[in-house]
Amino acid sequence: MTPNELNYLPIEKLCLALIFTIQKLKHYFQAHTVNLISKANPIKYVMSKPVLSDRLARWYLQLQQFEIVYAPQKAIKGQVLVDFLANHPLPAEWELCDEIPDEDVLNVEVIPPWQMYFDGVVHQEGVRAGVVFITPQQDLLHYSFSLSHKCSNNIAEYQALILRLESTADLNIPQLEIYGDSQLVIKQLT
Incomplete structure (x- = not known):
């Protein structure tokens, strides 16, 4: 879009998009009736202006050449369900009842995730x-260890993270949120 076109009203941008589409797909517009599904009717907008500018007059002439039927977006959303039900009627032998079987199936228990905080330090x-796990029941599990080789703070944090992630497989943790103070390690992890 040109800088001037960026200043158009939203309905004018919709008209511009429609005109662009007509220019690129003119053979389809000539051969078929086009259903325009939109929140606003650009054709009505152009026709409602008492005095048309040069741009709106050109658009109006281009829009009048084709058979374009406007359908509001809300009506289309509701119509999809109606069309589906009409195309898939219930068999006559099915009985409808008001009872909901297995009401317990609809109950969902949300279990909060485990949390893991890790940190490494070189001195x-x-x-x-060190690593701290917080269980869904708010119990704390502390782990700390020493590394035998000299390394940087980031490598120490990597080691803390890797060693504890390997041990989480044994704990059968369904969901785990991981927190650390090293942006480098966190960004590479995600």
Whole structure:
């Protein structure tokens, strides 16, 4: 769109899109009736202007050449359900009842996820890492360990994360949220 076209009203942008479509697919518009599904009727907008500008007059002439039928978007959404039910009637032998079988099936228990916080640190005495799990029942599980080789803070955090993720397979954790203070590790994890 040109800078001037960006300043158009939303309905004028819709008219412009319709005109562009007509120019590119003119052979389809000539051969068929076109159903325009939209929240606003651009054809009505163009025709309702008492004085047409040069641009609107050109659009009006282009729109009048073709058979375009406007259908509001709300009507189409509701019509889909009606069309489906009309095309798929219930067999006569089916009985309808008001009872809902297996009402317990509709109950869903939402279990909060486990949370894992990890951190690693490098200092003069060595490399240490720690992980804390918080269960859905708010129980805390602490794990800390030392790494035997010298490394950077990021590598220590990677090691803390990797070692604890491997152990989560044994814990049968259905859902786990992971938190850490290293943006580098978090971005690479996601």
